[in-house]
Amino acid sequence: MSHSAAAHALPHPHPGHGRGAVAARATGLSKVYGQGETRVAALDAVSVEFRRGEFTAIMGPSGSGKSTLMHCMAGLDSISSGSTLIGDTELGSLGDRQLTRLRRDKVGFVFQAFNLLPTLTALENITLPMDIAGRKPDQEWLGQIVTTLGLSGRLAHRPSQLSGGQQQRVAVARALTSKPEIIFADEPTGNLDSRSGAELLGFLHESVRALEQTIVMVTHDPVAASYADRVLFLADGRIVDEMREPTADAVLDRMKAFDAKGRTS
Template identity: 80%
Template structure:
């Protein structure tokens, strides 16, 4: 079966062409790992989840991380996002080295400079959409930039649903709220861990379209872990992991190209 080279947006999704990222935003690192290793356990039970990985995630770029189960893709994202400690090497957000940061500083960095989108929507059922979107800033005692907030809401297509609570929204709409929440605080980088994993193909395509739109229209940086070649084809670049190491890199991916790369890794694993 032949898959589309670039999945179409569903009806109601963004259809217009996207301007290129500005030269000042593109090409610089929003996050960077240098010789990063993550080891769990010791002795006979030791597991090397990440093995001296070095990678940059450039500003105003959408990067997908792919690999077989157990390859280290979620571990890499968690270490880069400050959700897990590193065993050795360096993890940086912008110019800030995460290694050695005290808990308070790390919490502040995650709150103020990083956005998160996970497979579970993580919305509070007692709050409506706009209250869920602004909740992290409310907790931090910060007022949102109203002009930016309005732009984000328009970008993700939620203007008519802001007063609805999560149980009044579809799964795709709830994940759009989660995307808007991640964007609203104007983070330096957004990390997504299988953000469309709980959605049907149509709703997933909507959310991926909005993430891509946030990169093209808003200059956002997005790093997404996924197992889905179609989801990865929305990215500007795909980084492939196997056995805790980066084994390949693909620019301007198509679903077919991603699938072929994944098949080649599976074949090598079976013959090794």
């Protein structure tokens, strides 16, 4: 079965929540580090929505606030002012234990480092978050994800026996298995060769289409960004532009324009 055909066979992970509902939102989000002369505004009154069934790429020069925005919206970092919501839940209203539970149950993470435990098999790594939570994975759902990602013959292997691309696919399977409201991906293709990266991005794109998954990906790569439905451009802690139906060339041109502006300002 092809990746596309397998993904289309997947059951719906979010009954009752249709495409277009808001999966995550920030309103007037600011994040300030330091005080006085050392004060740095990493995010400056950012307001943004991420809708169900949409793949968003976040781009911008180094230090523009890309990863900070993702970490604040995922509840991995505190905010200075404004509000952040996952679904209908405002993160600022939660205690540490509630926040941990929300991240575990509602949010999936895919990082550049695969963060797999070397002593566990691929399958054990995939189900680890649910095992910790005391929840049993939906076996049909798990089977479909494993098949779609081409991992069926690799589940008994430990990470050291897998290629980089296979390890990253295990990390993606882990993020998807708990049926999260939203997946945050930080440079997920950064350690992959171009073929493995393209396969991974193709699957992320397909999971948005077929599963109404919501994905927010930080990247510096215009080709990676071209797989998204829209690209948000950050500069100096603010969203300064947005592009729908991006192409790699259009994204590259936009980034060059930002670079040129930065040199002349």
